Amino acid sequence: MSNLSYAVVGSGAIGGYYGGKLAHAGQEVHFLLHSDYAQALQQGLRVDSVDGNFCLQKPNIYRSTEDMPQADVVLVGLKTVNNHLLPQLLRPLLKADTHIVLIQNGMDMEADLSEVLPHQPIIGAMAFICSNKVRPAHIRHLDYGALTLGCHQWVDERKLSLIADDFTAAGISVSMDPDLHTARWKKLVWNIPYNGLTVVLGSTTDQLMNHPQSRTLVRQLMEEVIRAAQTCGAQIDSDFADQMMSNTDQMKPYKPSMLLDFEHHRPMEVDYMYDRPIRRAAAHGAAMPLTQMLAWQLRFTESKNQTAP
Amino acid sequence: MSNLSYAVVGSGAIGGYYGGKLAHAGQEVHFLLHSDYAQALQQGLRVDSVDGNFCLQKPNIYRSTEDMPQADVVLVGLKTVNNHLLPQLLRPLLKADTHIVLIQNGMDMEADLSEVLPHQPIIGAMAFICSNKVRPAHIRHLDYGALTLGCHQWVDERKLSLIADDFTAAGISVSMDPDLHTARWKKLVWNIPYNGLTVVLGSTTDQLMNHPQSRTLVRQLMEEVIRAAQTCGAQIDSDFADQMMSNTDQMKPYKPSMLLDFEHHRPMEVDYMYDRPIRRAAAHGAAMPLTQMLAWQLRFTESKNQTAP
Numbered sequence: 287m288s289n290l291s292y293a294v295v296g297s298g299a300i301g302g303y304y305g306g307k308l309a310h311a312g313q314e315v316h317f318l319l320h321s322d323y324a325q326a327l328q329q330g331l332r333v334d335s336v337d338g339n340f341c342l343q344k345p346n347i348y349r350s351t352e353d354m355p356q357a358d359v360v361l362v363g364l365k366t367v368n369n370h371l372l373p374q375l376l377r378p379l380l381k382a383d384t385h386i387v388l389i390q391n392g393m394d395m396e397a398d399l400s401e402v403l404p405h406q407p408i409i410g411a412m413a414f415i416c417s418n419k420v421r422p423a424h425i426r427h428l429d430y431g432a433l434t435l436g437c438h439q440w441v442d443e444r445k446l447s448l449i450a451d452d453f454t455a456a457g458i459s460v461s462m463d464p465d466l467h468t469a470r471w472k473k474l475v476w477n478i479p480y481n482g483l484t485v486v487l488g489s490t491t492d493q494l495m496n497h498p499q500s501r502t503l504v505r506q507l508m509e510e511v512i513r514a515a516q517t518c519g520a521q522i523d524s525d526f527a528d529q530m531m532s533n534t535d536q537m538k539p540y541k542p543s544m545l546l547d548f549e550h551h552r553p554m555e556v557d558y559m560y561d562r563p564i565r566r567a568a569a570h571g572a573a574m575p576l577t578q579m580l581a582w583q584l585r586f587t588e589s590k591n592q593t594a595p
Numbered sequence: 596m597s598n599l600s601y602a603v604v605g606s607g608a609i610g611g612y613y614g615g616k617l618a619h620a621g622q623e624v625h626f627l628l629h630s631d632y633a634q635a636l637q638q639g640l641r642v643d644s645v646d647g648n649f650c651l652q653k654p655n656i657y658r659s660t661e662d663m664p665q666a667d668v669v670l671v672g673l674k675t676v677n678n679h680l681l682p683q684l685l686r687p688l689l690k691a692d693t694h695i696v697l698i699q700n701g702m703d704m705e706a707d708l709s710e711v712l713p714h715q716p717i718i719g720a721m722a723f724i725c726s727n728k729v730r731p732a733h734i735r736h737l738d739y740g741a742l743t744l745g746c747h748q749w750v751d752e753r754k755l756s757l758i759a760d761d762f763t764a765a766g767i768s769v770s771m772d773p774d775l776h777t778a779r780w781k782k783l784v785w786n787i788p789y790n791g792l793t794v795v796l797g798s799t800t801d802q803l804m805n806h807p808q809s810r811t812l813v814r815q816l817m818e819e820v821i822r823a824a825q826t827c828g829a830q831i832d833s834d835f836a837d838q839m840m841s842n843t844d845q846m847k848p849y850k851p852s853m854l855l856d857f858e859h860h861r862p863m864e865v866d867y868m869y870d871r872p873i874r875r876a877a878a879h880g881a882a883m884p885l886t887q888m889l890a891w892q893l894r895f896t897e898s899k900n901q902t903a904p
Contacts, residue, residue, distance in 0.1 A: 486795065487895055499894035506888075575884045579815075585808035586796055 287312060287455050288448040293357035293379045294318060295372075297331070299417045299543070300389050301363020302425045304433070304458065306333045309342050311456035316346040316354050318375070323349050325422035334420075335427035337457060351378045359449055362388045365547070366395060366558040373402040380406060385445055387411050387435070391477050391543070392558025393470055393566060396438035408438040409446065410466045412473045416538075418546055429538060432459040436466030471515035472522060474563055476530050479507035481544035481559060482580040486587055492539040495531075505531060507576050514567035514574050544584075551591055556584050596621060596764050597757040602666035602688045603627060604681075606640070608726045608852070609698050610672020611734045613742070613767065615642045618651050620765035625655040625663050627684070632658050634731035643729075644736035646766060660687045668758055669695045674856070675704060675867035682711040689715060694754055696720050696744070700786050700852070701867025702779055702875060705747035717747040718755065719775045721782045725847075727855055738847060741768040745775030780824035781831060783872055785839050788816035790853035790868060791889040795896055801848040804840075812885075814840060819885050823876035853893075860900055865893050 291314040294305035302317070309315035310333075319326055331342040348354045357379050362372065369390075376386065386403070388395050389411040396410050416429040433453060435446065446462075453460045463469040480491055483504065487494070494500045508527040515522050547554050560581035564574050600623040603614035611626070618624040619642075628635055640651040657663045666688050671681065678699075685695065695712070697704050698720040705719050725738040742762060744755065755771075762769045772778040789800055792813065796803070803809045817836040824831050856863045869890035873883050 487892060487899075489895070489899065493899070494895070497895050497898055499891040503888060503891040503895075576888050579812060579885050579888055582808040582812040583796060586798070586803070586806050586812075589806055590796075590798065590802070 288452050290314075290358040290445075290448055290452060291355065292316070293351070293354055293360045295351065295360060295362050295375055295379070296364030296368070297322065298363060298365075299419045299425055300413055300415070301361055302331060302419065302423075303333060303335075303415065303417050303427055303431075304363065304389060304413070304453070305361055306331055306340070306342060306425065307456040307458055308452060309345060310340050311452075313452055313456065314346075316348065316357065318351055318354065319347050319349065319423070322422040323347060325424075329423065332424045333427060334425070336429060337427070337431070351375050354379055356381050357384055358445075360384060360386045362386060362390065364390070365553070366390050366392050366555045367553040369395060369398065369558070372399060376403070383407065383442065383445075385409055385441065385449065387449070389413050389433070390558070391473060392555060393474065393562040395558055396466070400439055405440065407440040407442060407445075409441055409449075410436045410438050410470065412436075412463075412469055416540055418541075418543075432461065434461050434463050434469055436463040436469045438466055465521060467518075468515070468520040468522065471511070471518070471520040471563070472526065474559070475508050475511045475515070475522070475526060476534070477542070477559055478511050478563070478577055478580070479504040480534070481542040481555075482584055483507075484542055484545040485548045485554065486580065486583045490539045490541055490545075491534055491537060495535055503576075507580070510574055510576050511563070514563065514570075514572040514577075517572035518566055518570045548587070548591060554584060554588050556581055556588065560584065597761050599623075599667040599754075599757055599761060600664065601625070601761075602660070602663055602669045604660065604669060604671050604684055604688075605673030605677070606631065607672060607674075608728045608734055609722055609724070610670055611640060611728065611732075612642060612644075612724065612726050612736055612740075613672065613698060613722070613762070614670055615640055615649070615651060615654075615734065616765040616767055617761060618654060619649050620761075622761055622765065623655075625657065625666065627660055627663065628656050628658065628732070631731040632656060634733075638732065641733045642736060643734070645738060646736070646740070660684050663688060665690050666693055667754075669693060671695060671697045671699065673699070674862070675699050675701050675864045676862040678704060678707065678867070681708060685712070692716065692751065692754075694718055694750065694758065696758070698722050698742070699867070700782060701864060702783065702871040704867055705775070709748055714749065716749040716751060716754075718750055718758075719745045719747050719779060721745075721772075721778055725849055727850075727852075738849075741770065743770050743772050743778055745772040745778045747775055774830060776827075777824070777829040777831065780820070780827070780829040780872070781835065783868070784817050784820045784824070784831070784835060785843070786851070786868055787820050787872070787886055787889070788813040789843070790851040790864075791893055792816075793851055793854040794857045794863065795889065795892045799848045799850055799854075800843055800846060804844055816885050816889070819883055820872070823872065823879075823881040823883050823886075826881035827875055827879045857896070857900060863893060863897050865890055865897065869893065
């Protein structure tokens, strides 16, 4: 276990889980909390996990990053709908060599952050996990949990290795992907069909897989994303859609994060998960008509959802 | 007013309205009824219309076409989901020169019927009407009502002219379209976006028009249908989508027939309204990816709806 200090920005289903695992393993972790602060102060930060439940009784918690110590590593578990807040949230936490790990879904989060922090080390992380926040400061981890890390800019390889070791020591399966761009697109091959369709069609993943026409649509969306990714230079094998279909067939019935956001009347990650890949693909001459239609349907559905009682 | 006798097969929102108007004007009309028979026998056939309410006190009603007299003209107001029943339903009504008028939405209904009745005169009719059945044998006519007639095969021009005159005398605005193929496609330019999207997105027409992304999607679907139609040889001007958007902006908030079918857990007309035009366009080399996606979503939605409590 390293002597790196960690800060967690966005301590929900993702940040709370990964930060919680590190802290539970003895790592120094500081958590930024907002609405969950009072609950975490009273009862700690609780993680009910298929790998064993635990509760951090006295976590290091803060209401503002202004009050937090600078960190060697910042784990960002915010929803991307809040990424416009990141520059301001992060500044108090940063030393020159603080590594920022964006554990988020979508495309271009690293590039956007790089525009305001061009000299800061930035790592992208893909979380392959089923987890959600069931109550304030109370996370339920249902399945999986592996992290894939990829470098965006200025990453110190020695430090990256320490971070990976810390996660491993905390019981998280970690792998490195030397091609973050491809890794982001690969995650989208799953995220684009399942997040959007479960919201628009009001269903879980297994329902989509068990009906022939929705199954075909999932598959067509995957293939469209793969074609767009390949046009943008990502290295994705032609059998990758088969793998994703097969993996999903083996999953328990699941509500993707966007469906949970929808059900809780929260903003959905349409921008980074749909608009950005569509825009990037278009810039390379690849159209994504089905993905675009799904994104439009999501915007309409979100607008109805937010005005609903 | 002619001395033509009319039979109405499918006496719901469409057949009940148009047949009812003819009968109310004094034309000889015989109605086939199923679930509404008892109600019509007791209380007549009632039409509440923006153009004036009326009730046929003693309509000629039947439970089976076997019991009906042969007719000069058969108006078919069935939903196309029941078109497989047409050959059997129609045979008892047909003389050699009986003209069959299909007042239905979609593509290829005439061609399908022609396969089993290759020598029978067949007319296609497009109804531009907002009407629905609110109770058994009780139709509410909300807006519009014009009929467009086009010949499919073997039509006697003199008889067609008499039919048009009968409708006109009954207060129905009738126009002739010498190009039924184009007229069917033009109707689909409206039907494909609004029917499917109101079901999948759980909305009325005005909600789709008032949100920028769904409005864009409606427009994109219209343009896809127009491109497919043009590839199939239909004559549609490039500003037709503008006209349809503008007409819909001026309509009252409206639930298209497919949304009403969905809300009442009835089968939806996905085959003739989506699958057939997609198949026809594909045969001419035109892809309809957005329409196809909408059709797949409708099939999934229908299946969920039918298994719902």
